[in-house]
Amino acid sequence: MRILAAMSGGVDSAVATARLVEAGHDVTGVHLALSRNPELYRSGSRGCCSIADANDARRAADVLGIPFYVWDFSERFAADVVADFVAEYAAGRTPNPCLRCNEKIKFAAVLERGVALGFDAVATGHYARLDRTDEDPSLYRAAEPAKDQSYVLGVLTAAQLARCEFPLGEVQSKTELRAEAAERGLLVADKPDSHDICFIPTGDTAGFLNDRLGERVGDIVNEADEVVGAHRGYHQFTVGQRHGLHLSVPAGDGRPRYVLGLDPVANTVTVGPKSSLVVRTITGIRPTWTERPQTGSWRGLVQVRAHGEAMPATISVVADQLEIALDEPAFGIAPGQAAVHYDGDRVVGAATIAATNS
Amino acid sequence: MTARSYLDHAASSPMPAEVLAELVEAMGQAGNPSSLHQSGRTARRLLEEARESLAVSVGARPDELVFTSGGTEANNLALLGAPRPGRSQVAISAIEHPSVAGVRERGDQVQLLPVDADGFLVTAELAELIGAQTALVSVMWVNNETGVIEPVAKAADLAHAVGAWAHSDAVQAFGHLVIDFAASGLDLLSLSAHKLGGPVGIGALVVRRGIQLRPSGFGGGQEAKLRSGTVPVALAVGFAAAARLAAVRQAEEQQRLAELKQQLVAGVLARIDQVRVNSPALASPAIVNLTFAGARADDVLLLLDAAGIDASTGSACTAGMHQPSEVLLAMGRSLADAGSSLRFSFGPSTSAAEIERALAVLPTAVAKARAAA
Known part of the structure; x- marks a missing residue:
């Protein structure tokens, strides 16, 4: 196969690419330049799109003896990921930009460009497994649960997955992977993992949003609509958040209070006890399916954040939305995040959380 | 494959085999051309023969040839070394290589000379833009992206009319076109070896007699006190060999x-x-x-x-x-x-x-x- 390997400059994508080369595929490496001003994103090992990362990716491609290109997707990234990220916070929701990037950039714009140029598939260093025994590939969690990244791939469709390669799905541990990188002579073997949002390398999401949305002082209220504190912008808060509230009025029961909801119109943040964060049902909009669309109701597992647990639930398609009834109540599920649902270890589909109910 | x-x-x-052979042979010679002992004299002889050979290739006098690490350094020496008391500005064409155009990042004393839709310097505009403040006019001989041949002799005339020096980056011209420095009217000319089959890592700035450039670096005063550092003799030999071969062909x-x-x-x-x-x-x-x-x-x-x-x-x-x-x-x-x-x-x-x-x-x-x- 002619494969386009997305190389971030990190150890995972370098080993993934090496494995494909070794398997005899015709591999071309591509690094995605996602910042209009790469210097701004530069942050040692922490960003995923700095000049240093591009150089690391190129060095790995040279070691593997494959062609390497840098593709400028900065405009698409700014419009489809960063602007969406800011708009979602402005709307009082909590987006997942990595998922969005996979959906709109890596497995959409990049894949389309690659296919047009004659490539058969796009490969990444994500930890997830693809089973191709059937006509449509099935997406599974990685062999090593702690490294599993199927959640951020949950938005991919059958058409996209048909052109994906995830060579690291069977990796047992990061230690093993680093050893393999060292054995293959890839100098990124000891490079630290990236954790932050790549376009906020300082990790200061609130500051990033303040710069774009401005500071707007508003009230923090309790469930009785009594003012208990002040904030400098509702977009600095996420449902379920406990720290950083700086409340001026102590809670009547003396128990910790959590963010329950955000109101962009009134510019208020509502807080209350953990019990008020209870979620039993979730409404998911814009459902996507990794294979064929489901109908009716079925039993499954639901995950609502990148490293969250898989919760047993009954999932139904109602009109063009998903209604998810959790077996056990959960706490602090933020609208805007993705609900990815599974059949055992197999990813069935995803939807954006629009509302939650106790 | x-x-x-x-x-x-x-x-x-790519380097032709006969150039490589001369380069390798010279590489085997020990010695610093600045030394007075026998190894030094041997190295110096090779170096000066290369200089004389190159001078013939470009129509210059041997003592006008200053070896550099390549075209970029030659351009840098010319652009940074030309401004002098009373003449602080440099004028460059809008299509120069970054090793010339980059001088804009060093200050605001740079004028950009427009080109037409074919990439030719608009000489009428050049005449308008330069004056008593102009230290140097730099217009490349052949553009590295389009190959357009610029009217460098005309640019040199216009530069001289206001008392400025004229420089040309001839990196893409050398080896393909006849370069006659003496006839060109230019004061400064940049050359590179590896664009014509010579080794990477050497070039030259041709400096007309009487032109005093300010050195941009300091050191042992080699190369007419303009470019300090031990000259790589073997590279110079390879450069000269490549130029001779190109001239023959x-x-x-x-x-x-x-x-x-x-x-x-x-x-x-x-x-x-x-x-x-x-x-x-x-x-x-x-x-x-x-x-x-x-x-x-x-x-x-x-x-x-x-x-x-x-x-x-x-x-x-x-x-x-x-x-x-x-x-x-x-x-x-x-x-x-x-x-x-x-x-x-x-x-x-x-x-x-x-x-x-x-x-x-x-x-x-x-x-x-x-x-x-």
Whole structure:
């Protein structure tokens, strides 16, 4: 196969690419330049799109003896990921930009460009497994649960997955992977993992949003609509958040209070006890399916954040939305995040959380 | 592996075997040409013979030749060393190589001289823009992206009329066109070895007698106190050998490369629509620049590379990403067209078969790249 390997400059994508080369595929490496001003994103090992990362990716491609290109997707990234990220916070929701990037950039714009140029598939260093025994590939969690990244791939469709390669799905541990990188002579073997949002390398999401949305002082209220504190912008808060509230009025029961909801119109943040964060049902909009669309109701597992647990639930398609009834109540599920649902270890589909109910 | 077509001689031209042989032999010589003992004298003799040989190749006197690490350093020496009391400004054409154009980042005493749609310097504007403050006028002999040949003698006349010095970056001209420094009227001329089959790592600045440049570095005072540092004798020997070989072949090669270039251009125009030739008739036979409207240059390069054809955009990279060509933008092309243009460049090893292979691959590559854009 002619494969386009997305190389971030990190150890995972370098080993993934090496494995494909070794398997005899015709591999071309591509690094995605996602910042209009790469210097701004530069942050040692922490960003995923700095000049240093591009150089690391190129060095790995040279070691593997494959062609390497840098593709400028900065405009698409700014419009489809960063602007969406800011708009979602402005709307009082909590987006997942990595998922969005996979959906709109890596497995959409990049894949389309690659296919047009004659490539058969796009490969990444994500930890997830693809089973191709059937006509449509099935997406599974990685062999090593702690490294599993199927959640951020949950938005991919059958058409996209048909052109994906995830060579690291069977990796047992990061230690093993680093050893393999060292054995293959890839100098990124000891490079630290990236954790932050790549376009906020300082990790200061609130500051990033303040710069774009401005500071707007508003009230923090309790469930009785009594003012208990002040904030400098509702977009600095996420449902379920406990720290950083700086409340001026102590809670009547003396128990910790959590963010329950955000109101962009009134510019208020509502807080209350953990019990008020209870979620039993979730409404998911814009459902996507990794294979064929489901109908009716079925039993499954639901995950609502990148490293969250898989919760047993009954999932139904109602009109063009998903209604998810959790077996056990959960706490602090933020609208805007993705609900990815599974059949055992197999990813069935995803939807954006629009509302939650106790 | 099938045969490849190397159509990127303007980036670096492969070293002919006879040049390599001379280079290797000189590499075996120990000695610092500044030393007084026998090894030093041997090295010095090789160095000065190379200098004399190169001087003949470019129509200069041996003592006018200052060896540098390459074309970039030669350009830097000229641009940074020319300003002097009372004359603080430099004027450069809008299509200079970054090793000249980069002087803009060193201050605001730089005037940009416009070019027309074919890339030719607008000499009437030059006359208007320069004056008593002008220290240097720098106009390249041959543009590295389009091959356009600039009116350097005219630029030199205009510079001298206001008492300024005239410099030309002849890196892409040397080896392909006749360079006669004495006849050119220029005061400063930059050369590079590896564009004509010499070794990477050496070039020269030709400095007319009587021109006092300010050195940009300090050290042992080698190379007429202008460029300190031990001169790499073997590289100089290789440089001179490559220049001699190019001079011997030049008349014949000019004709041959012009035919190859015509073969490529005619073939492309016959096979692919919406192509614009950015190189005018008065251009180096070794370079042609084509705009494939609607295709990303990087994508065409990727497909050509995969099919065994080495070409280039000819313009600078930032973090491995090609930027829209500043040269084509200065010629009035749109941002889209400037990002859809490729340079093909030729040299002694280029054959008609290589051009045919490129022509066989280009229509599909351009069609795919257009679909991917």
